[in-house]
Ligand SMILES: Nc1ncnc2c1ncn2[C@@H]1O[C@H](COP(=O)(O)OP(=O)(O)OP(=O)(O)O)[C@@H](O)[C@H]1O
């Protein structure tokens with residue numbers, strides 16, 4: 275099941291639909307703005323009409339007023355021309371404003387939808403996607419669309435209607451000459467489509483390499499300390515240079531392709547002018563066309579190509595935008611977490627006893643590499659169970675299945691005897707608090723971080739939680755105490771301090787089920803001893819899963835499960851397991867040997883087994 279979803283997920287990013295479909299979806303974004311668009315549309319048509327009428331007036335002026343030497347008539351025509359052009363100018367301005375506003379609305383909505391969707395995506399989705407690439411979709415891809423939506427679309431629409439206006443005007447003035455000029459149109463279409471196809475590919479490559487660059491920057495800046503420590507800066511810089519070069523190459527090739535477009539249009543424009551002068555001249559000889567109208571025609575032919583030139587510039591933007599939209603819709607099409615089953619129950623927090631059962635659970639992050647093998651065990655309501663085992667044994671994986679970060683491939687996880695897939699996710703996660711192996715703090719104050727799971731908690735509650743995990747002391751030493759702002763990821767605190775804060779956060783949430791994954795691994799033994807005492811009261815009355823390498827941390831658990839290679843190999847109390855002389859006794863003794871005798875009830879500092 276899960277691998278099917280993964281395949282679908284992987285495929286749909288690449289297969290966000292063809293160009294026509296993407297364009298249709300972008301257009302569909304416009305539906306809510308029908309009224310505004312109608313207004314803009316009217317303005318565009320008006321503007322196109324002014325452009326079509328202008329040359330005709332000029333032609334008439336040449337034939338009549340100038341031909342007859344009618345000064346007054348000429349002055350009137352000039353005034354009319356100016357009025358028409360000024361009106362057209364205001365219409366353009368109003369329309370650019372209106373369409374630009376609509377564009378911004380759509381952008382904001384896309385950005386919001388992307389961000390919202392990230393929160394609905396399954397944990398699995400993020401296992402293999404670089405954060406930077408995802409970021410570039412919300413930022414740079416949306417910005418690309420911005421240029422197109424705020425300027426491009428108006429230019430494109432304006433050009434299109436001007437073109438129609440001009441085509442009609444030409445037909446009315448002289449249909450023969452008009453048809454002769456239109457011979458150019460098929461050539462124009464051919465050229466445009468040829469460029470279109472190649473440019474699209476080039477622009478898609480450009481977008482992808484931009485994504486790579488952002489992803490690279492994100493990762494390498496996050497890991498810059500490691501790079502410095504391991505003398506890897508040179509390699510990182512070299513790797514970035516390669517990515518940067520690939521992006522430059524992709525953009526250069528895109529520019530190279532589009533750069534040919536304008537000159538090609540120039541050639542066609544010259545050809546059209548030649549047709550007008552040549553064939554139009556012949557028509558004038560035969561008295562079937564006046565000199566004035568021939569002049570009007572020359573202006574039309576120039577104007578005929580101006581919208582097309584403009585469109586060619588916009589075209590570049592449009593291609594880039596299609597590529598960007600493809601990446602944006604690629605994310606939006608990503609299936610979110612499997613929806614709650616129909617009829618899923620929202621379990622009442624007050625009713626939860628907190629018994630957790632793994633019933634024949636088999637699970638792997640990749641389908642062909644199971645991490646948990648037919649795992650079966652029960653953690654009674656209110657029981658504290660410790661999971662111990664070697665690195666990579668599957669302890670964190672077990673913890674991941676309880677709040678449904680992942681679903682098992684086979685078997686079931688039960689809460690109070692009910693398959694957790696029959697509960698709504700929100701109601702399942704509400705009574706669970708987790709201190710992750712790599713806790714994450716957000717930028718914000720210390721107090722806000724502790725109150726993360728219960729934003730409405732009072733300052734007293736926050737402080738009480740901090741006192742319980744012995745975080746209060748160091749927090750009071752911070753410049754602003756509980757109001758000290760933390761940097762991104764809790765920068766400015768030691769790792770142990772970050773762990774204490776996330777412990778306090780879990781505690782404040784007052785969960786029915788508490789999962790501590792190596793929650794005290796970075797805390798010194800003295801502080802740990804204090805926490806240990808607090809923990810015993812914290813863990814009482816809740817179902818708790820405590821994962822720890824330091825066996826001193828797990829000694830007080832009601833039961834210890836020894837996990838090896840995704841299976842429970844031993845279980846029992848500390849004393850019972852020691853007496854068994856099995857895997858646990860072995861683990862314990864190895865710690866014992868490296869650290870000396872274990873004092874009764876006093877935690878010890880030990881190396882990771
Ligand atoms: N997101 C992931 N994608 C693929 N494989 C994973 C992922 N997370 C863990 N694994 C694999 O699953 C196995 C179990 O990992 P897990 O994190 O559960 O170990 P653990 O017992 O918590 O180890 P540790 O004591 O080091 O925290 C490991 O072999 C690991 O390579």
Ligand SMILES: [Mg+2]
Pocket residue numbers: 669670671711791
């Ligand atoms: Mg782990």
